[in-house]
Structure formats: C-alpha cells, structure tokens
Amino acid sequence: MELVTISDIEAAAKRVQGVAVRTPLLLQTWDPRKTLWLKPENLQPVGAFKVRGAFNAIGTLDDAIRARGIIAHSSGNHAQAVAYAAQRYGVPAVIVVPDGAPRIKVEATRSYGAEVIEVPMSELEAKTHELAVERGLTLVPPFDDAAIIAGQGTVGLEIAEDLPDVEVVLVPVSGGGLASGVGTAIKARCPQARVIGVEPELAGDATEGLRLGHRVDWPVADRARTIADGLRAQPSDLTFAHLRKVVDDMVTVTEDEIRDAVRTLARQARLVAEPSGAVTTAAYLSHAGELPAGRTVAIVSGGNADPAMFAEILA
The missing domain is CATH 3.40.50.1100 (Rossmann fold)
Known part of the structure; x- marks a missing residue:
C-alpha cells in the first residue's frame, strides 16, 4: 500500500492556497503551563479543516x-x-x-x-x-483517499513552519484522514515531535486497533453515543496504515471532559468549537499525565456546533 509523502502534501499546499485559510497558532496565555498553542481550523470558510x-x-x-x-x-x-x-x-x-x-x-x-x-x-x-x-x-470520500489525506496534511505543514520546535501535536482521530496527513507532515518536518491522536472514549476504535495492531470494528450504535458527532467514523485500511506509521500514541477523553473543553475554548480562547473540535484541548486539560511535556499544539478541527447544544454546554 502506497502511503502519502511530504511531497504530496507540499503539492496540496500549493493547490489549496487562497482557498483554505492559513490558520494561525495561538499561544494560550490563560494556560498556567504556557505550553499550549491552538490551531483554530474552526476559522476555515466551512468552519472545519475538511x-x-x-x-x-x-x-x-x-x-x-x-x-x-x-x-x-x-x-x-x-x-x-x-x-x-x-x-x-x-x-x-x-x-x-x-x-x-x-x-x-x-x-x-x-x-x-x-x-x-x-x-x-x-x-x-x-x-x-x-x-x-x-x-x-x-x-470524493471523507478520508479513505490519498488526495484527501494530503490536503489535510497541510495543517501539519503549517504547524511545522510556524512552530518548528513543537514537541507535541494533538490531533483528533475519526476516519483518520487528518491524523494521517498531519502525522506525515510533522514526522517529515519536525521528527523530534510526538504526534498524539485523540478520540472520545465512546468511539475509541482506533485506540483499541492501534493497541492490538489491527483494525477493529465497533458497531455504529456504539460510536453514535458520543456527543462528538464528527468523530464517529472508523479508519480505513489506508488511514490505519498511516496511523500505525506516524501516530506515536492515542488518548481517549470522556464526554464530560469534552464538554469542559468546549466551555474552556469559548470562555478562555474565545473560540467556538464543536465537541469533535474540542477533544484535543480536552486531552491537554484532563490527561496531562498521559502526554509528553513540552510545546504542544492542539488542533481545533471544527466549529460547527449545534446552537442549542452549544448553549446547553455553556449554561
């Protein structure tokens, strides 16, 4: 199976230039550790990295x-x-x-x-x-495609260019296209950095699969339990092969931790994040003991939150 390369991602960067926003890295001064940068992909034209x-x-x-x-x-x-x-x-x-x-x-x-x-x-x-x-x-598949993976990898390319001494990159995992592309870019440009995938506990199929060394199948009804509706897919053979190569570890977060992160992003970072986009911040805030220390980028992958649900979380 042929995996996406850094050259593929560099070509994608030229193709999406002027369409995808080059989102900034935002150092979070409210963070007492002062080691958290957010990559706000919720600011894209469609509200997400996709x-x-x-x-x-x-x-x-x-x-x-x-x-x-x-x-x-x-x-x-x-x-x-x-x-x-x-x-x-x-x-x-x-x-x-x-x-x-x-x-x-x-x-x-x-x-x-x-x-x-x-x-x-x-x-x-x-x-x-x-x-x-x-x-x-x-x-045009959501993740099981080399061109999709290369396009999503431009997120990682920008991180590497804007914070070359990054030590940890936290990336949400669902079908695995974003993590596959970001991991490929980071490993090529910042080989010292560790790439950590984040999933909801209620949709932790990739975490289990990577631990076992092969893809696992979780019933749709089980994955549908999580509030993070954008993280209910499962990796394909193609994305799982990438994840095995470029993701160093996985962390899962609870539903309450996701809600807390949505609130923190809104109140402290002034960012609207849907639950799927908040899981990386949830990992940083609630699972510090499971993560490597150092300069950390958490990708806020999307901000298309249902208004009623968002209001309920913030209440």
Missing part, C-alpha cells in the same frame, strides 16, 4: 471527470467542504447525509448549492455508491 482535503481531491481530478459532477457522504463537515469546493470549481455536487445529522451542517451544505439527500445512517455508503453509478458522478 475544506483542505476536499479542495485538493477535487483539484486532482481530470477536467472532464470533474465537470460531470461529484458526490460525497458525510455527517456534516466533509459535506460542507465538498459542497463549497465544488462551488468554487463550478461543478455540480450531490451530498448524502445521515438523517440525524445536525441541521446547521445540513443547511450550510445546501447553502453552497449542493443537492442534499438524507438517508438512515446504515444506508449512507450504499446510497452514495448507488447514486454515483446511476448519475456518473465521482466519489
């Missing part, structure tokens, strides 16, 4: 194939990213979403001009593939 991978993947397609249209399936952030990238490229997009996806993400996806089709979670991938064949559309 725009990087989507734009890179669509950009690598042949012009004729791209013009026929693209299709994707997602619980929300990838959906918005693909819809936004398709709009920028001027091509039609169909997005298949689970019928329980947060409304804010579904409506935002529609606002970029995509056709949105809602189906039960268990039918998500099957319906997507059925429509792709039926309409001649090209699938």
Whole structure:
C-alpha cells in the first residue's frame, strides 16, 4: 500500500492556497503551563479543516471527470467542504447525509448549492455508491483517499513552519484522514515531535486497533453515543496504515471532559468549537499525565456546533 509523502502534501499546499485559510497558532496565555498553542481550523470558510482535503481531491481530478459532477457522504463537515469546493470549481455536487445529522451542517451544505439527500445512517455508503453509478458522478470520500489525506496534511505543514520546535501535536482521530496527513507532515518536518491522536472514549476504535495492531470494528450504535458527532467514523485500511506509521500514541477523553473543553475554548480562547473540535484541548486539560511535556499544539478541527447544544454546554 502506497502511503502519502511530504511531497504530496507540499503539492496540496500549493493547490489549496487562497482557498483554505492559513490558520494561525495561538499561544494560550490563560494556560498556567504556557505550553499550549491552538490551531483554530474552526476559522476555515466551512468552519472545519475538511475544506483542505476536499479542495485538493477535487483539484486532482481530470477536467472532464470533474465537470460531470461529484458526490460525497458525510455527517456534516466533509459535506460542507465538498459542497463549497465544488462551488468554487463550478461543478455540480450531490451530498448524502445521515438523517440525524445536525441541521446547521445540513443547511450550510445546501447553502453552497449542493443537492442534499438524507438517508438512515446504515444506508449512507450504499446510497452514495448507488447514486454515483446511476448519475456518473465521482466519489470524493471523507478520508479513505490519498488526495484527501494530503490536503489535510497541510495543517501539519503549517504547524511545522510556524512552530518548528513543537514537541507535541494533538490531533483528533475519526476516519483518520487528518491524523494521517498531519502525522506525515510533522514526522517529515519536525521528527523530534510526538504526534498524539485523540478520540472520545465512546468511539475509541482506533485506540483499541492501534493497541492490538489491527483494525477493529465497533458497531455504529456504539460510536453514535458520543456527543462528538464528527468523530464517529472508523479508519480505513489506508488511514490505519498511516496511523500505525506516524501516530506515536492515542488518548481517549470522556464526554464530560469534552464538554469542559468546549466551555474552556469559548470562555478562555474565545473560540467556538464543536465537541469533535474540542477533544484535543480536552486531552491537554484532563490527561496531562498521559502526554509528553513540552510545546504542544492542539488542533481545533471544527466549529460547527449545534446552537442549542452549544448553549446547553455553556449554561
């Protein structure tokens, strides 16, 4: 299996330049250890890092194939990213979403001009593939794709350029595309740094799989228990191979720790983070004993929080 290289990520960086925001590293002065920098990917045009991978993947397609249209399936952030990238490229997009996806993400996806089709979670991938064949559309997967991984890796490239003496990088893990790309970039540019993946305890399949040395399958119903709706996917063979190579360790966080981190990010860092985007901060705040010491970057992967849930957490 061919893994993504630093050259692939560097090429992706040129492709997404001017579309993806180069988010800053923000030193958190409220942190008593003064060792925490946040990478606020919630400030991207679609509110999450996913725009990087989507734009890179669509950009690598042949012009004729791209013009026929693209299709994707997602619980929300990838959906918005693909819809936004398709709009920028001027091509039609169909997005298949689970019928329980947060409304804010579904409506935002529609606002970029995509056709949105809602189906039960268990039918998500099957319906997507059925429509792709039926309409001649090209699938842009949420993580199981080298171009997606390379695009997400541009987050790590920016971290390495802005804080070359970084010692720890905390990255959320779901399907593993972000961690695969970030880990590849960090290991190439900052080999002294340790890359730590973070998952909710209730969706800790990658943590278990890496401990056992092979992918494990957690039932959808089990993974759906976590409030972090963007972290309910499982790694593919491709992303798991990357994770085994470039992730040094994994940490899992509880639902209460995630909520506490959402509150801290809002009140101390002035950042709106959805639960999935807050897990790395949760790991830093609540699991210091499990993490290496030193200059730490926590990636805030998204900020598309459901308004009612966000208000309830802050109350």
